[in-house]
Amino acid sequence: MFEGFTATGVHWLDISLIVLYLAGITAFGFYFSKRVKTSADYFIAGRSLPWWIIGMSIIGTNIGSNDYVGAAGNAFKIGIAQANFEWIGAIPAMILSAFIFIPFYWRAGVFSIPEYLGKRYNDAVRVISAMVLSIFSIIIVGVFLWATALMLKTYLGWPVWFSILITATVVGFYTISGGLGAVAITDSIQLVIMFAGAIAVAVIGLEKVGGFDALVSTIQRDYPQHLKAFLPSDHPDFPWPGVILGLGFVLSPAYWCANQAVLQRTMAAKTEWDGRASMIVAAMAKTFVPFLIILPGFLALVMANDKLGHADQALPWVIKNILPPGLSGIMFVAFIAALQSSIDSTMNSTSVMITRDIIGVLKKKPLDDARELKLGKLFTFAVLVIGVILAPLTARFEGIYVFVQYTLSLFQGPIFALIIMGILYRRGTPAAGLSSLVSGLIFAAILGAMSLNMLYIAFWSFIFSLVVIILVSRFTKPKNDTELKNLTYADTVKEADHA
Amino acid sequence: MLDFIHTLPLWSAKIGTMFLFALVLAVVWKVPRSFIFSGAPDMSRWRDLRLWATALILVQFLIYTIF
Numbered sequence: 001m002f003e004g005f006t007a008t009g010v011h012w013l014d015i016s017l018i019v020l021y022l023a024g025i026t027a028f029g030f031y032f033s034k035r036v037k038t039s040a041d042y043f044i045a046g047r048s049l050p051w052w053i054i055g056m057s058i059i060g061t062n063i064g065s066n067d068y069v070g071a072a073g074n075a076f077k078i079g080i081a082q083a084n085f086e087w088i089g090a091i092p093a094m095i096l097s098a099f100i101f102i103p104f105y106w107r108a109g110v111f112s113i114p115e116y117l118g119k120r121y122n123d124a125v126r127v128i129s130a131m132v133l134s135i136f137s138i139i140i141v142g143v144f145l146w147a148t149a150l151m152l153k154t155y156l157g158w159p160v161w162f163s164i165l166i167t168a169t170v171v172g173f174y175t176i177s178g179g180l181g182a183v184a185i186t187d188s189i190q191l192v193i194m195f196a197g198a199i200a201v202a203v204i205g206l207e208k209v210g211g212f213d214a215l216v217s218t219i220q221r222d223y224p225q226h227l228k229a230f231l232p233s234d235h236p237d238f239p240w241p242g243v244i245l246g247l248g249f250v251l252s253p254a255y256w257c258a259n260q261a262v263l264q265r266t267m268a269a270k271t272e273w274d275g276r277a278s279m280i281v282a283a284m285a286k287t288f289v290p291f292l293i294i295l296p297g298f299l300a301l302v303m304a305n306d307k308l309g310h311a312d313q314a315l316p317w318v319i320k321n322i323l324p325p326g327l328s329g330i331m332f333v334a335f336i337a338a339l340q341s342s343i344d345s346t347m348n349s350t351s352v353m354i355t356r357d358i359i360g361v362l363k364k365k366p367l368d369d370a371r372e373l374k375l376g377k378l379f380t381f382a383v384l385v386i387g388v389i390l391a392p393l394t395a396r397f398e399g400i401y402v403f404v405q406y407t408l409s410l411f412q413g414p415i416f417a418l419i420i421m422g423i424l425y426r427r428g429t430p431a432a433g434l435s436s437l438v439s440g441l442i443f444a445a446i447l448g449a450m451s452l453n454m455l456y457i458a459f460w461s462f463i464f465s466l467v468v469i470i471l472v473s474r475f476t477k478p479k480n481d482t483e484l485k486n487l488t489y490a491d492t493v494k495e496a497d498h499a
Numbered sequence: 500m501l502d503f504i505h506t507l508p509l510w511s512a513k514i515g516t517m518f519l520f521a522l523v524l525a526v527v528w529k530v531p532r533s534f535i536f537s538g539a540p541d542m543s544r545w546r547d548l549r550l551w552a553t554a555l556i557l558v559q560f561l562i563y564t565i566f
Contacts, residue, residue: 080566083566087559087562087563088516088519088559088563091520091555091556091559092519092520092523095523095527095552095555095556096523096526098548098552099526099527099530099535099548099552100526100530103534103537106538227566228509228566229512229513229516229562229563229566230509230512230513230516232509233504233505233506233507233509234505239505240509240512241504241505241507241512243512244512244515244516244519245504248516248519249519271538271539271540272537272538273535273536273537273538273539273540273546273548274538275538276535276548277546277548277551280548280551280552280555283555284551284555287555287558287559287562492534493530493531493534
């Protein structure tokens with residue numbers, strides 16, 4: 001169909017685009033590294049980021065290439081109901097995060113969620129929560145590296161190890177040298193690339209099927225259920241009660257109000273208002289994400305329903321058969337960008353937790369700024385190296401994404417309970433926080449051992465931890481007004497009201 | 500414990516979703532104006548994030564009305 005393909009079946013124009021992108025991102029990291037002078041520059045970009053950069057960076061971090069492939073595949077299979085992950089499964093929690101949670105992280109002047117928990121409860125809560133979140137994040141870096149390598153192998157024919165090393169080198173370079181500032185700005189560039197790729201698919205794809213109206217008419221005629229936002233309550237994968245209760249009320253708030261990799265950049269906002277506004281902007285972008293990543297699933301449904309062996313082939317089919325050389329290169333760069341923006345954020349957020357919330361607290365003498373910066377860079381590198389080593393192990397797990405979601409469900413409930421009660425329940429005591437965290441994690445592990453569905457593990461461990469905080473707080477000593485300044489909702493809003 | 504939910508008709512999903520968004524909207528407007536503008540360089544109307552959130556929620560209402 002097109003001339004100029006290499007031996008691996010990829011057009012030279014596409015390869016040029018990919019190489020140009022990798023070189024550009026590396027050069028940018030080098031440029032940004034000159035701005036990093038202190039640990040605050042490194043971990044929270046010197047609190048200098050404006051709302052629009054943070055908003056774009058949040059969405060860049062949130063979208064992984066799995067979302068691209070998986071969402072298009074699910075749209076092919078179940079239709080618009082897939083978009084609930086972006087709408088009911090994100091927007092309410094993002095708004096609450098902007099109005100209730102982000103202001104407290106920002107006012108507390110913290111670098112991480114565990115640091116907020118340390119101020120609100122005590123150092124033991126800070127260290128334990130940081131350890132749990134760091135272990136999980138390191139595993140995630142390995143998974144992301146593996147996913148990127150598989151993609152490079154599939155599309156370019158590069159060996160897996162070579163692909164892992166290339167990705168690790170590029171991402172490692174700008175993340176280690178430039179810190180969160182470089183991560184946030186590259187995330188924003190990566191988001192633009194992702195949207196450009198998705199818009200290219202939408203425009204060219206719609207032209208091929210005869211326009212938007214023709215696409216909708218065909219789906220309405222042949223697959224009417226695909227245009228319904230909710231599926232019946234006995235649907236095996238996405239029953240509507242599970243979507244609203246599990247996703248809308250527990251998992252989504254736990255992610256958007258308590259995920260370190262996502263929220264760290266709001267702590268880097270130049271003002272409290274910028275921090276809040278960034279999450280609303282991210283929610284606005286999130287609203288339109290389904291139209292860009294689900295549309296390819298619909299295009300494949302209309303154009304190639306009988307040609308696909310598996311739903312996840314929907315997007316690759318569209319890229320291969322619809323996009324001309326150059327544009328398919330942009331789409332492929334968008335894939336890499338989606339993964340890189342998730343890897344860099346996870347590396348930086350893990351480093352801040354290890355440096356400040358674990359080493360910084362356990363060390364008897366406080367770290368000076370130069371040492372903290374040095375350690376931050378060292379641990380970012382260490383997280384990357386461990387991620388590279390763990391990456392091939394990912395292949396040994398069948399259904400790695402399910403494994404990741406399952407692991408998340410083991411600690412998301414207890415940690416989210418600590419945060420929500422920390423902000424909204426003024427009476428919550430340090431002893432209650434610690435006992436809730438430890439018993440909640442044990443309770444979740446017991447539920448896991450009983451092979452309970454992960455959605456229920458998250459839900460019940462959350463409820464259990466809430467109850468423990470309330471009960472233990474009745475018998476233990478709370479913090480005084482001075483210690484709770486800028487940490488709880490009631491006091492802060494009252495203060496703002498009187499101002 | 501929540502088995503009765505499975506007996507509800509499919510349209511209750513839309514009602515539940517609208518209710519959740521309405522609840523969030525109510526929470527947003529309960530937050531005092533002074534708290535919303537905290538840290539903002541000025542008090543221009545466009546910086547009132549409650550308006551941003553309201554517009555966003557109205558879009559959600561529209562989406563769930565259509566689908």
